[in-house]
Amino acid sequence: MIEVEVKAKIESFEEMEKKLEKIGAVKSKKEFQEDIYFASPIVDFAQTDEALRIRTTNNNTFITYKGPKLNREAKTRKEVEMTIESAEKAKDILEEIGFRQARTVRKNRQYYTYENFEISLDDVEGLSPYMEIEIALEGDADYSEAQQRIFRLFEKLGITEGFERTSYMELLENIYTS
Template identity: 85%
Template sequence: MIEVEVKAKIDSFEEMEKRLENLGALKSKKEFQEDIYFASPIVDFAQTDEALRIRTTNNNIFITYKGPKLNKDAKTRKEVEMSIESAGKAKDIFEEIGFKEVRTVRKNRQYYTYENFEISLDDVEGLNPYMEIEISLEDGNDYDDAQKSIFELFEKLGITEGFERTSYLELLENL
């Protein structure tokens, strides 16, 4: 899968919830997410713009690999994710083969759906409010059109600036 994602700073969750409701977006779920990010013993993920994490949510645990960004305006990248049964065991395996824990990112995320978009309002520990809009595509689909439609949706919601291409991990590391 190719994930086309754009995030922007927002002023308040309450204001954006009203705008999303007025647009016709539907609240789908709310969850707490804890992401443990790792550094590779082979490749410098900061240089290659890749990521490896273990995500624990209210009900699930995943290992996720995110490939390098594919363009300059959005966080468009290959994403491979799989369910696992134990974050602790996966972390132990990673560390035994040389991966090092970099940082844990915690957030409360409110999801919305609108047409083919997944929208999230993200309350990340240590950061200001953010909103992400994402479209997932099969490999080979035109992600430039998807990216354009995401920016058009942001504009409908009154957001024309404050876009952030870096990850929450990078934002927290640069504080």
């Protein structure tokens, strides 16, 4: 699967919730997420623009690999995700083979659906409010068209700047290393 995702800093959750309701977006779920990111013993993920994480939510646990970004406009990349039974066991396995925990990102996320977009309002510990808009593509779908549709939706919601191509982990790293 190819994930096409764009995030932007927003002023307030309340204001954005009103705008989403006005266009007909449907609030679908709210959950707490804890993402444990790992550094590879083989390759520097910061250099290759990849990510490996374990995500724990209210109800599920996943291990996710995110490939290098495919372009400069959005966070468009291959994503492979699998449900797992135990975050602790997966963490132990990864650490035993040389991966090390790099950073933990915690957030409360409110999901909305609109057409074939997944929209989330993200309250990330240590960061300002953000909104992400995402489309998942299968096979050889044209991700440049998907990107343009995402940017048009942002514009419809009154957002024309503040876009961020980096991950929440990278944003937090920049804060703690500055």
